[in-house]
Amino acid sequence: MPPPLFLKREEESVRKMQNALNRFIPFLRRGWYAVLAGLLILLWLVGRFRENPVLFAQFMVDGIRLGFVYALIALGYTMVYGIVRLINFAHGDVFMVGAFTAYYATTRYHWGFVPAMLLAMVVCAFLAVVIERVAYKPLRDAPRIAALITAIGVSFFLEYFTALDFVFTPNFINYTPLPIKFKTWDVAGVTFSNIMFIVIAVSTMLLVILWYLVYRTKLGKAMRAVAWDKPTARLMGIDVDLVITFTFAIGAALAGVGGMLYVIVYPQIRTFLGVMPGLKAFIAAVFGGIGSIPGAFIGSLLIGMIETLSQGYLSSTLRDAIVFSILIIVLLFRPTGLFGEAAKEKA
Amino acid sequence: MAALLEVKDLHVFYGAIHALQGISFHIEEGEIVTLIGANGAGKSTTLKTISGLLRPRQGSILFKGIDLTKVSAPKIVSLGISQVPEGRKIFAPLTVRENLEMGAYTRNDPKGIQESMERVFASFPRLKERINQPGGTLSGGEQQMLAMGRGLMSNPKLLLLDEPSMGLSPLLVEEIFRIIQEINARGTSILLVEQNAAMALSIAHRAYVLETGNIVLEGPAAELLENPLVKAAYLGR
Numbered sequence: 001m002p003p004p005l006f007l008k009r010e011e012e013s014v015r016k017m018q019n020a021l022n023r024f025i026p027f028l029r030r031g032w033y034a035v036l037a038g039l040l041i042l043l044w045l046v047g048r049f050r051e052n053p054v055l056f057a058q059f060m061v062d063g064i065r066l067g068f069v070y071a072l073i074a075l076g077y078t079m080v081y082g083i084v085r086l087i088n089f090a091h092g093d094v095f096m097v098g099a100f101t102a103y104y105a106t107t108r109y110h111w112g113f114v115p116a117m118l119l120a121m122v123v124c125a126f127l128a129v130v131i132e133r134v135a136y137k138p139l140r141d142a143p144r145i146a147a148l149i150t151a152i153g154v155s156f157f158l159e160y161f162t163a164l165d166f167v168f169t170p171n172f173i174n175y176t177p178l179p180i181k182f183k184t185w186d187v188a189g190v191t192f193s194n195i196m197f198i199v200i201a202v203s204t205m206l207l208v209i210l211w212y213l214v215y216r217t218k219l220g221k222a223m224r225a226v227a228w229d230k231p232t233a234r235l236m237g238i239d240v241d242l243v244i245t246f247t248f249a250i251g252a253a254l255a256g257v258g259g260m261l262y263v264i265v266y267p268q269i270r271t272f273l274g275v276m277p278g279l280k281a282f283i284a285a286v287f288g289g290i291g292s293i294p295g296a297f298i299g300s301l302l303i304g305m306i307e308t309l310s311q312g313y314l315s316s317t318l319r320d321a322i323v324f325s326i327l328i329i330v331l332l333f334r335p336t337g338l339f340g341e342a343a344k345e346k347a
Numbered sequence: 348m349a350a351l352l353e354v355k356d357l358h359v360f361y362g363a364i365h366a367l368q369g370i371s372f373h374i375e376e377g378e379i380v381t382l383i384g385a386n387g388a389g390k391s392t393t394l395k396t397i398s399g400l401l402r403p404r405q406g407s408i409l410f411k412g413i414d415l416t417k418v419s420a421p422k423i424v425s426l427g428i429s430q431v432p433e434g435r436k437i438f439a440p441l442t443v444r445e446n447l448e449m450g451a452y453t454r455n456d457p458k459g460i461q462e463s464m465e466r467v468f469a470s471f472p473r474l475k476e477r478i479n480q481p482g483g484t485l486s487g488g489e490q491q492m493l494a495m496g497r498g499l500m501s502n503p504k505l506l507l508l509d510e511p512s513m514g515l516s517p518l519l520v521e522e523i524f525r526i527i528q529e530i531n532a533r534g535t536s537i538l539l540v541e542q543n544a545a546m547a548l549s550i551a552h553r554a555y556v557l558e559t560g561n562i563v564l565e566g567p568a569a570e571l572l573e574n575p576l577v578k579a580a581y582l583g584r
């Protein structure tokens with residue numbers, strides 16, 4: 001077991017549950033059950049695949065498309081967690097604002113796809129910076145639970161405030177016309193849409209830019225230094241608050257694009273649309289290892305595929321139950337997720 | 348000529364704890380000054396206050412005539428003060444090169460930064476061999492070298508060193524202290540905080556002894572080395 005990083009460190013109750021598991025179901029801790037469960041699931045999937053390979057491929061394709069959208073949200077969760085150890089529950093609602101921004105820009109003001117996307121990025125980045133400065137920064141030195149509760153408060157505020165009649169209204173809105181014409185191709189029975197390619201292309205491009213930013217630019221290196229050790233980062237002359245603000249802005253800009261792509265894929269808009277994708281992307285981030293950028297990406301693809309497979313073969317109600325139980329399983333057995341940093345020991 | 352750094356009547360608190368109770372000292376250009384004292388005397392607190400991580404409740408810190416107590420931490424670095432913190436505090440996930448780049452964060456002259464890096468590698472050849480390795484994978488001694496190299500990357504006029512010998516083998520301590528003298532010979536003034544008083548006094552020009560937030564003794568290092576009180580309390584005989 002790697003040293004757990006996530007909630008366990010603070011949540012005594014989780015530790016207690018783990019101890020209970022240790023005592024009463026010791027075989028659960030030995031690892032072979034995971035291999036066994038994995039094998040069973042794999043077998044089952046192989047069975048489904050052989051039954052109807054085309055359908056299976058279709059689910060995978062849809063899952064990947066969904067996974068790329070989740071990745072755009074999950075990156076913001078993981079970057080913000082990495083730098084201020086805060087689960088920013090308002091992130092899903094920033095995503096929603098991105099969706100609305102793109103919707104209004106393309107329908108009411110007839111902006112093109114790319115300008116609308118850029119606008120969604122700017123609006124979301126700005127919103128996140130305001131949230132960070134107003135709600136989180138004053139709590140930087142307060143116990144972490146205070147900031148977490150504040151994040152939930154901000155989330156509700158965004159959902160209900162934007163649902164007011166003079167903001168976005170509480171209604172469902174159909175996204176028509178879409179900013180891109182919907183086209184589909186049939187390849188050996190599997191349907192590919194141009195939207196899927198746009199989702200994958202845009203997300204991949206943003207991921208590459210993000211990678212470059214974090215690992216190759218001065219700002220990115222400063223972000224990693226601040227994530228590791230704030231006082232020492234300040235000794236280097238790094239403006240820690242500014243770097244944190246940038247991190248929020250970058251994560252939110254990605255979520256803004258995610259919001260736009262999401263409502264193009266599922267063109268039904270309302271102010272609560274960020275809740276589920278936000279939670280799923282959060283789970284993806286934890287699954288991949290919260291704080292890890294590659295983890296958030298891989299976790300998102302996996303969650304996307306798990307979702308479409310369980311929706312396709314089981315039911316859409318079970319789909320959500322399955323995804324949420326992944327969160328519980330990961331937290332219990334491997335809180336650092338697939339790629340999570342081992343908890344750092346600080347002197 | 349005015350001193351390079353002039354600390355006057357500095358009071359620092361942690362909540363109700365009065366950690367520095369009105370200390371005054373100065374550093375002349377070109378000097379190695381050492382601040383020695385037992386655990387909890389307030390040595391690190393002094394350095395953190397100079398670097399702007401802590402704000403004093405009272406007193407002033409004049410550097411080249413500017414009062415640092417009113418200057419932000421990044422500005423203090425660009426004015427020419429850099430600190431090598433206690434416990435090295437390497438950015439473990441960043442490579443050796445990236446750690447050094449962070450030391451030069453306030454600079455915007457790529458050429459000059461490259462030159463500084465070459466100079467650091469000349470002093471610490473081992474760092475060059477490890478240039479693309481994450482800082483966290485270095486040995487303790489190498490991490491100390493990296494921390495010092497990182498501190499030098501801003502081209503400081505004044506280098507603050509917090510217990511550079513901590514946890515190192517005697518041989519490595521010798522090497523580190525030799526390098527400190529080299530750095531000083533190239534024109535950087537040094538404020539050296541140490542528990543290893545014998546070593547610190549052997550390379551310093553002047554010294555101050557800090558006891559529970561007060562300076563209780565000061566003078567040329569060679570004199571303190573002979574002082575019976577210092578001998579009894581800090582030199583182990």
Ligand SMILES: Nc1ncnc2c1ncn2[C@@H]1O[C@H](COP(=O)(O)OP(=O)(O)OP(=O)(O)O)[C@@H](O)[C@H]1O
Nearest residue numbers: 361364366384385386387388389390391392393542
């Ligand atoms: N963050 C803090 N909160 C409260 N008290 C602190 C804090 N940091 C230091 N202190 C107290 O301030 C006093 C001076 O601490 P400081 O770290 O400056 O000592 P030091 O001389 O560097 O000791 P050492 O040799 O152990 O590094 C100590 O009594 C210490 O307990």
Ligand SMILES: [Mg+2]
Nearest residue numbers: 390391392433
């Ligand atoms: Mg100390």
